[in-house]
Amino acid sequence: MQTENFNQPNRLLLYVPVFIAAIIFFAHTLPQAIFDAQAADKFKIGDTVTVTTTSLNVRADAGTNARVLGAQKINSSGVITAGPKSANGFNWWQINYNSGIDGWSADSYLRLTVATPVAQPAGTKFKTQDRVRINTAALNVRSNAGVGSSILGTQRLNSTGTVVSGPRAANGYNWWQINYDLGTDGWSAEAFLDKIATAPAAGPGSSTSLLWGAYAGNNPGNLEEFERLVGKSVDIQTVFVGWNDPFPREIGFRLKRDGKTMLIFWEPYSASLEAINAGRSDEYIATFAAQAKEYGAPIIMSPLHEMNGNWNPWGGYGFDDRPINSPSLIIAVWKRMHDAFLDADNVKFAWAVNNVSVPNIPANAASVYYPGDAYVDYVGVDGFNFGNPWQDFRQVFDESMKEMEKYNKPIYLFSLASAPGPDKAEWIKEGLGTIIKQYPNIAGWVWFNQNGPDRNWTINSDTASLEAFKSIIP
Numbered sequence: 193m194q195t196e197n198f199n200q201p202n203r204l205l206l207y208v209p210v211f212i213a214a215i216i217f218f219a220h221t222l223p224q225a226i227f228d229a230q231a232a233d234k235f236k237i238g239d240t241v242t243v244t245t246t247s248l249n250v251r252a253d254a255g256t257n258a259r260v261l262g263a264q265k266i267n268s269s270g271v272i273t274a275g276p277k278s279a280n281g282f283n284w285w286q287i288n289y290n291s292g293i294d295g296w297s298a299d300s301y302l303r304l305t306v307a308t309p310v311a312q313p314a315g316t317k318f319k320t321q322d323r324v325r326i327n328t329a330a331l332n333v334r335s336n337a338g339v340g341s342s343i344l345g346t347q348r349l350n351s352t353g354t355v356v357s358g359p360r361a362a363n364g365y366n367w368w369q370i371n372y373d374l375g376t377d378g379w380s381a382e383a384f385l386d387k388i389a390t391a392p393a394a395g396p397g398s399s400t401s402l403l404w405g406a407y408a409g410n411n412p413g414n415l416e417e418f419e420r421l422v423g424k425s426v427d428i429q430t431v432f433v434g435w436n437d438p439f440p441r442e443i444g445f446r447l448k449r450d451g452k453t454m455l456i457f458w459e460p461y462s463a464s465l466e467a468i469n470a471g472r473s474d475e476y477i478a479t480f481a482a483q484a485k486e487y488g489a490p491i492i493m494s495p496l497h498e499m500n501g502n503w504n505p506w507g508g509y510g511f512d513d514r515p516i517n518s519p520s521l522i523i524a525v526w527k528r529m530h531d532a533f534l535d536a537d538n539v540k541f542a543w544a545v546n547n548v549s550v551p552n553i554p555a556n557a558a559s560v561y562y563p564g565d566a567y568v569d570y571v572g573v574d575g576f577n578f579g580n581p582w583q584d585f586r587q588v589f590d591e592s593m594k595e596m597e598k599y600n601k602p603i604y605l606f607s608l609a610s611a612p613g614p615d616k617a618e619w620i621k622e623g624l625g626t627i628i629k630q631y632p633n634i635a636g637w638v639w640f641n642q643n644g645p646d647r648n649w650t651i652n653s654d655t656a657s658l659e660a661f662k663s664i665i666p
Contacts, residue, residue, distance in 0.1 A: 255279035262293030323389035338362030345376030403636030485536035547575030579611030585623030602635035609649035
């Protein structure tokens with residue numbers, strides 16, 4: 193039997209320093225641990241926060257092991273765009289700082305400056321086609337409703353756009369799909385948006401909530417003459433640009449000065465789609481895209497328009513109604529053009545088809561040429577009343593507009609007009625004053641104002657038509 197030898201040091205005393213160290217450690221970390229547990233509720237997305245330490249690292253992701261992108265000084269402020277994420281004993285938030293580097297910072301070194309208003313999901317503020325403006329410094333644009341959806345980009349304070357879908361309830365917010373006038377499109381939370389214009393209502397009245405424009409000719413002074421004629425200023429001017437032609441700077445200067453949007457029909461008459469797809473026009477495309485980005489004002493690019501007709505060399509079928517370009521080739525060329533403009537936030541891509549396919553066969557249906565949602569911002573139709581036989585507005589557009597609705601994107605009538613006739617004034621007044629507003633997702637229209645060799649498409653082909661046109665424009 194063993195007995196305790198009291199002449200030897202008590203082995204418990206050997207552990208005293210360890211116990212003391214542990215007590216000191218937990219005494220030091222416990223308040224921080226409690227703080228971190230509570231810190232997940234310290235902020236929320238949309239809050240404005242301020243740096244409280246002399247210099248705060250801004251990282252590529254949450255955690256002290258993430259790459260340091262830069263630092264923010266004390267009293268720097270910004271808006272929370274994502275988070276929180278827990279790492280290394282801290283809660284981290286993605287901050288869009290008012291200046292300098294954006295990224296992830298630990299919330300122990302941040303204080304709340306301006307709290308986000310509490311969202312009330314029960315009462316929706318908008319409806320489809322309302323125009324909205326962002327009321328917070330920076331707002332995430334997401335791939336779907338909810339804070340768990342991927343962030344596609346960010347829109348700044350006072351950015352504007354059009355509601356195209358929603359609402360969907362998630363995370364205590366109502367979410368709406370917004371087609372922003374510039375930059376990334378996607379889903380944003382209702383609490384950070386204000387209505388600036390109401391969607392057009394069905395019924396008689398003027399098209400005051402729709403964007404409208406004209407093709408009046410490619411000379412810089414043509415639009416001014418048109419605007420003097422109608423007594424109003426357009427939102428959109430169409431410009432036709434041939435292949436290898438330069439960016440239309442002179443027309444663009446006037447449009448940018450006056451706050452108008454330039455709609456460019458980009459027409460590869462002088463190059464085959466095979467050559468473009470093989471990269472032989474890449475330098476020209478890249479140069480044009482760079483010039484468009486430098487221009488900075490809103491542009492709608494519509495390449496390969498009316499590809500479901502048989503009158504353009506970039507279409508699916510030729511004059512003899514035989515195939516000349518496959519849908520896969522047309523789509524590949526579209527994507528090649530589109531991707532050159534990815535850095536140009538001021539450029540939107542519009543897929544414009546003819547209202548009737550020629551030849552009107554399943555293999556030439558407009559839908560077979562659709563490049564995909566990721567490559568199209570707007571969809572639209574070109575349609576004309578040729579007058580022989582006479583077609584009213586619905587006969588020209590109803591069928592094709594039903595097809596456009598399935599894409600769930602803003603829809604434009606990118607090129608429309610009527611031939612002369614005793615009912616042209618009524619065609620204009622009823623069509624653009626009443627019927628057009630009954631089409632879901634309609635966003636705007638552009639009149640083709642030309643006196644051509646076979647038809648006089650102008651709005652002043654007779655006095656009654658001019659007066660009808662004046663009566664329906666805002």
